[in-house]
Amino acid sequence: MNRQQTIWSAVGAAGAAVTGLAVGAAARKSKQIAAERRRLAAQLTGGAIPGEQPPGEQISVIADDGLRLSCEEIAPLDGGEPDLTVVLVHGFALDRRTWHFQRRTFAELPGGGDAPRVRQVLYDLRSHGRSERGPRESCTIEQLGRDLEAVLRTLVPDGPIVLIGHSMGGMTVMALAEQFPRLFEERIVGVGLVSTSAGEVGSAGLPKALLSRRNPLTRGVGLLARVQPTLVETGRRLLGDVIWAITRSFAYGDRNVAPWLVDLVDSMISANAVDALTDFVDTVNSHDRIAALPALAGCEVLVAAGDADRVIPFSHAERIAAELPDATLVRFPGVGHMPMLEQPAAMDEALLDLLRRSARRIGGPSRPGVLRRLRRRA
Structure with missing residues (x-):
C-alpha cells in the first residue's frame, strides 16, 4: 500500500x-x-401553509463549460406584457424554492402605477437543486457569475432586468458586475442584495473556523x-x-x-x-468584491438583511450600503438569514419598492439602450 x-x-x-x-x-x-x-x-x-404556486416553464441553459443549469420562467398571471424581467438567484446549499413566497407575489403584480408587471426567471446554481453538478475546480463565485451571464444571454436577451440575489446569490451578482460591467450600464436597472456580503465572510457570523480554508473539520467532512x-x-x-x-x-x-x-x-x-457543498467553501471564504460595487451605482439598489443573522451579520449589509450611498438599506429586526421566508410580507414590501423605483428608470436619459430594446419588443 x-x-x-x-x-x-x-x-x-x-x-x-x-x-x-x-x-x-x-x-x-x-x-x-x-x-x-x-x-x-x-x-x-x-x-401559514405552503399553498399553490404559479405555474412555471422548465428550461435548461447550458453554461460556458457545457454544464446544464435548471431554470424556470414564470409569466404574469394576468397574461399581460411584462414591463421588466426579475431574475432571482438563491444562496449556498439552497435552491430556487428559496423564493417560495415571492414567486406568487411577483406573478400577481398588475402593472401600472401600483407595481410593474414582471416576468420571472429562477434557476438553481451549479451543483445545487436540479442543476448538474460541476467539477470541484468550477465551483467558484467567478464561475457562478459567468453562469448568471449565460442565463441572461439565453433567457433574457432583451429588455430591462432586475437582479435579486440572496447570500451566495448576491455574491454571484457582484461577480457578474465584476466581469460584465456593461450589463449594469445598458440592461440592468435594479439590484436587490439580500443577506449577503461583499467580502470577509470568514471573519464574522458563523465561527471563523467553520468557513476558514484551513479548517480541518470542513476539510475532513469534504474528504470523508x-x-x-x-x-x-x-x-x-x-x-x-x-x-x-x-x-x-x-x-x-x-x-x-x-x-x-x-x-x-x-x-x-x-x-x-455534502461534498458538492464543501466544494464551495474556499470560494465563499475568499470572496472579496468591494471593488465591484461601483458598477451597481447606476442602478436602483436594495440592501436588506436581518439583524439576527448568524450566517452573515447585518454589519456586512451596512458595509455594502456604505459603498453605495444611494442604495436603500432595510433592516429586519430579530430576523435571521432567510428574511424572504421568515418575514415574507416585509421582504415583499421592500422588493416591490425596488421594482417601482427600477421601473421609473426605464427609458430615462441614462438608459437609452433599455428604451431602444423596449421599442423593438413593441
Whole structure:
C-alpha cells in the first residue's frame, strides 16, 4: 500500500469512528428535538401553509463549460406584457424554492402605477437543486457569475432586468458586475442584495473556523464525503432531527417559526450532496468584491438583511450600503438569514419598492439602450 492509499484509508477509518460516536451522542438529543418539533407543529396548525404556486416553464441553459443549469420562467398571471424581467438567484446549499413566497407575489403584480408587471426567471446554481453538478475546480463565485451571464444571454436577451440575489446569490451578482460591467450600464436597472456580503465572510457570523480554508473539520467532512459518501449520507439521515434544529438556529431568528418553513430549508440543504457543498467553501471564504460595487451605482439598489443573522451579520449589509450611498438599506429586526421566508410580507414590501423605483428608470436619459430594446419588443 503506497503513502496516498494509507492516508485515504486512515481518513476513512477515522471518519467512520467519528461518525459513529457522533451518531451515538446525538441520539438522545434527537429525541428531545423531535418532541419539540411536534409541540411547535401542534401550536402552529393555524399558521401559514405552503399553498399553490404559479405555474412555471422548465428550461435548461447550458453554461460556458457545457454544464446544464435548471431554470424556470414564470409569466404574469394576468397574461399581460411584462414591463421588466426579475431574475432571482438563491444562496449556498439552497435552491430556487428559496423564493417560495415571492414567486406568487411577483406573478400577481398588475402593472401600472401600483407595481410593474414582471416576468420571472429562477434557476438553481451549479451543483445545487436540479442543476448538474460541476467539477470541484468550477465551483467558484467567478464561475457562478459567468453562469448568471449565460442565463441572461439565453433567457433574457432583451429588455430591462432586475437582479435579486440572496447570500451566495448576491455574491454571484457582484461577480457578474465584476466581469460584465456593461450589463449594469445598458440592461440592468435594479439590484436587490439580500443577506449577503461583499467580502470577509470568514471573519464574522458563523465561527471563523467553520468557513476558514484551513479548517480541518470542513476539510475532513469534504474528504470523508468523497471517500465514503454512503457513510456520510447515512450519518446525515440518522442525525436528521439534530440537523433540523441547527438549520432552524442559523436560518431563522424566531425559534417559534412554523416547522414547515424549517422543513423547507432543511429539504433544500438535504437535496445537495455534502461534498458538492464543501466544494464551495474556499470560494465563499475568499470572496472579496468591494471593488465591484461601483458598477451597481447606476442602478436602483436594495440592501436588506436581518439583524439576527448568524450566517452573515447585518454589519456586512451596512458595509455594502456604505459603498453605495444611494442604495436603500432595510433592516429586519430579530430576523435571521432567510428574511424572504421568515418575514415574507416585509421582504415583499421592500422588493416591490425596488421594482417601482427600477421601473421609473426605464427609458430615462441614462438608459437609452433599455428604451431602444423596449421599442423593438413593441
